[in-house]
Amino acid sequence: MPWIKVAKVEEIPAGSRKVVDIDPDLSIAVFHVDGEWYAIENRCTxxxxxxxxxxxxxxxxxxxxxxxxxxxIRTGDVLRMPAFEPVPVFEIKVENGEVYVHVE
Ligand code: FES
Structure with a gap:
């Protein structure tokens, strides 16, 4: 899959987050933190x-x-149990006021 538009920048103000359902098997959590953007799978491992x-x-x-x-949320790495497997992370970018996530 290519880059997918998931939101307008103003929909996710700094300090907030949004769930984006890509398909029935993939939900992504987009975080806007301190001017940075992160995208991880919205499913704890x-x-x-x-x-x-x-x-x-x-x-x-x-x-x-x-x-x-x-x-x-930058790398998906587990930092504390009870999870052991990392959570998938996705590339994210902002262009022309729109937020995009790259889904393979
Ligand atoms: S479902 Fe996340 S810690 Fe158990």
């Missing part, structure tokens, strides 16, 4: 928790709302 609803315990670390696993 422990037990499918909705990561978009998690707190950012530091600007780049999301905590799963279900059992508290933590992931680096």
């Amino acid at each position: 422990h037990d499918d928790g909705p990561l978009v609803e998690g707190d950012l315990v530091v600007p780049y670390v999301v905590e799963c709302p279900r059992h508290g696993a933590r992931f680096d």
Whole structure:
């Protein structure tokens, strides 16, 4: 798949996030943090928790709302159990006021 337009910039103000359903099997959480943009799969690798609803315990670390696993949203790396597998991350860019995510 190519770059997919997921939102207008003003729909995701700094400090907020949005879920984008790409297809029935793929939901992506887009985060706008400190002027940076990140996109991760909206599914915790422990037990499918909705990561978009998690707190950012530091600007780049999301905590799963279900059992508290933590992931680096820049890389997808697991930082705390009970998850062991990294969460997929996606390239993201902003052009002409629109946000795009690259999905393979
Ligand atoms: S579903 Fe995320 S920690 Fe269990």
